[in-house]
Amino acid sequence: MSAAIKNLFSRAAPAWLQAGPYALVFLLFFLLPLALIVAVSFWDATEYELIPAFVPKNYVAIFEGCASGPDLCVTFKTYLSTLKFCFLTWFFTLLIGFTVAYFLAFHVRTPGMQTALFVLCTIPFWTSNVIRMISWMPLLGRNGLVNDGLMATHLISQPLEWLLFSPFSVVVAFIHLFTVFMIVPIFNSMMRIDRSLLEAALDAGATPWQTLWNVIIPLSRTGIIIGSIFVITIVMGDFVTIGVMGGQQIASVGKIIQVQTSYLQFPLAAANAVILLLVVLMIIWGLTRLVDIRKEL
Structure with a gap:
């Protein structure tokens, strides 16, 4: 049994297993927060609450007036x-x-x-x-x-x-x-x-x-x-x-x-x-x- 375990750890781990921890950190601390920011950017809001939705009003508000006037x-x-x-x-x-x-x-x-x-x-x-x-x-x-x-x-x-x-x-x-x-x-x-x-x-x-x-x-x-x-x-x-x-x-x-x-x-x-x-x-x-x-x- 001990020889089998030693033989298992002596061999190189598969590439996907080596990259797994780094991919998990990348997912949790970069991709997931970024996805949340993108999702929230399409939400609606009032003075009292955030409303999960898919509306472009926030982007429209940012560029309001940019297409008109010199x-x-x-x-x-x-x-x-x-x-x-x-x-x-x-x-x-x-x-x-x-x-x-x-x-x-x-x-x-x-x-x-x-x-x-x-x-x-x-x-x-x-x-x-x-x-x-x-x-x-x-x-x-x-x-x-x-x-x-x-x-x-x-x-x-x-x-x-x-x-x-x-x-x-x-x-x-x-x-x-x-x-x-x-x-x-x-x-x-x-x-x-x-x-x-x-x-x-x-x-x-x-x-x-x-x-x-x-x-x-x-x-x-x-x-x-x-x-x-x-x-x-x-x-x-x-x-x-x-x-x-x-x-x-x-x-x-x-x-x-x-x-x-x-x-x-x-x-x-x-x-x-x-x-x-x-x-x-x-x-x-x-x-x-x-x-x-x-x-x-």
Whole structure:
């Protein structure tokens, strides 16, 4: 009996049995909640109750007025505002993240120093996002260090109002919070580049800029795409950063969903969430067309 049990466990389990636990987790914590959100988005609601039904009124309400008039409707304006924050955050996090990853991968020689500096980049994650956002207020406020410094040097005569509770402060906070999501995958891709390719490019007469553009960037594209997906998906659904750094005055899709949820408008919030999910999936689909991530990893 013991020999039979030992023989049973010594053999590899079938593929379906190995994938079973992961499939169950995927079903329970992703597909099922997503299906519930889609179902609730078609429900009806009154001031006092939710009514299970299949009505398109929530989607109609979201796009109400979008087909008439020369001006953009509220929904389109909100999505444009969210996409603007998303693009600016993506651009600056990519610029900073690529620079930091390039320095760590190609200019820091010892593995110990690379590890130390890489860990240094993760130190902001040791504190809450809210605390990191609040830390900008003494710097960017009307009586903050930036305004006091500019006024002390007579570069301005009165405090700059747009430094805090503005689109500028929202983008600054996004960059501060999410740059590390760009650094990590790009650094990982750069560390996998064969250094002999760089030597071959230099031996062939390529300048450092040509080597960067024709060798390093193409070989780092997997990390760039993965980092871009991380940053874009987080920013598109964010409402805390925009609420805190925007002074509750700037609209975003995530903020609208949060407000609707707080007012117990769950079907309308679910419909907005489904539309947001579709928009994000289209962006991710476009990014994954640029590189086959599964092949590259």
